[in-house]
Amino acid sequence: MYVNAYDLIQTVLIYALPVLFAITLHEAAHGYAAKLFGDQTAWMMGRVSLNPLVHIDWIGTIAMPLLLYISTNGAFLFGYAKPVPVQFGNLNKPKRDMIWVALAGPLANFFQALLWGLFLYVLIGIGVDEKFFIEIGRAGILVNVVMFAFNLFPLPPLDGGRILVGLLPWRAAVAVSRIEPYGFFIVMGLILMGVVTSTWMQPLMGFTFIAIEWALSPLKFLLDR
Numbered sequence: 001m002y003v004n005a006y007d008l009i010q011t012v013l014i015y016a017l018p019v020l021f022a023i024t025l026h027e028a029a030h031g032y033a034a035k036l037f038g039d040q041t042a043w044m045m046g047r048v049s050l051n052p053l054v055h056i057d058w059i060g061t062i063a064m065p066l067l068l069y070i071s072t073n074g075a076f077l078f079g080y081a082k083p084v085p086v087q088f089g090n091l092n093k094p095k096r097d098m099i100w101v102a103l104a105g106p107l108a109n110f111f112q113a114l115l116w117g118l119f120l121y122v123l124i125g126i127g128v129d130e131k132f133f134i135e136i137g138r139a140g141i142l143v144n145v146v147m148f149a150f151n152l153f154p155l156p157p158l159d160g161g162r163i164l165v166g167l168l169p170w171r172a173a174v175a176v177s178r179i180e181p182y183g184f185f186i187v188m189g190l191i192l193m194g195v196v197t198s199t200w201m202q203p204l205m206g207f208t209f210i211a212i213e214w215a216l217s218p219l220k221f222l223l224d225r
Contacts, residue, residue, distance in 0.1 A: 012066075014132070018140035020052045022112060022147050023081045026105040027055040030084040033104035037097035039090035047084050055081045083157070095173070099166035102159040109148040110208070116140030117216050125223030141212065149204040153196060155187055156180035 028050060031042030042048050047055070056062065060080035091097035120137030128134075152160040157180050165173045179186070190196045 014135045015139050015143065017136060018116065018143045021140070022109055022143045023061065024050055024052040024055050025108045025112060026147060026151075027081055027084045029104040029108035030086065030101055033101045034084070034086045034091070037100060038092040039087050039101075041087045041090065042084045045085060047082075055084075057082045095166055095170075099163050102162035102166070105159050106148045106151045109144040109151070113141050113144035113148065113208070113212055114215060116144065117212050118219065121216055121219055121223060141209075145205050145208050145212070146201070148208060149201050150196070152204065153187065153200055156183045158183070158187065 028048055031048035034041065035043045035048060049055075057080060060082075064080075086098075086101055088094045088098050088101075091101070116137055120134065120141065123133055123137060151158055152163070154160040154164040156162060156165065156177060161176065161180070161183060165177050168176060187196065
């Protein structure tokens, strides 16, 4: 399918900064949480970093999304970063602490969505109507809400799957953890069938947008006065 080169360049410019921040802070948050709870692996490997280059996978973060955007005319995007190495056995209380380590990444995205919302509200409040900056603000919210919701899907190796393993009783947790080697392919299949989007992403993203709007409502009230 044909993709206009100008539209592609414009989309890349709008989404580049939000995506880099979203990926970098998501992965760094995992590493920092692991360090906080006793595992130094990511710290020693230099992965607790705000340098996006240490987290970017050139195929999963750059090539795959661009190829999917071009081949589907922007209808479908998927990508991934280098996962932060965590030795769960090194955590102080592995089963409990893995929940917080896994949750740290999506929470980093949620708070980034709030900050991008703050940025957007302030721009509008002070009368800035430059479309490029407004679109960056909207992209920042969207990218982080998508990452927040997608990564909480309860299937390993996604963060939601690791949270589920940490919450379940031992026998059930072991059973779910055995899915991890095949989890990526299962998730991709569910995405292509529309299951992840319709039953998980859309409801959770809708709730998250409402939560962000509610959290920023005092600021909006002040700016509207």
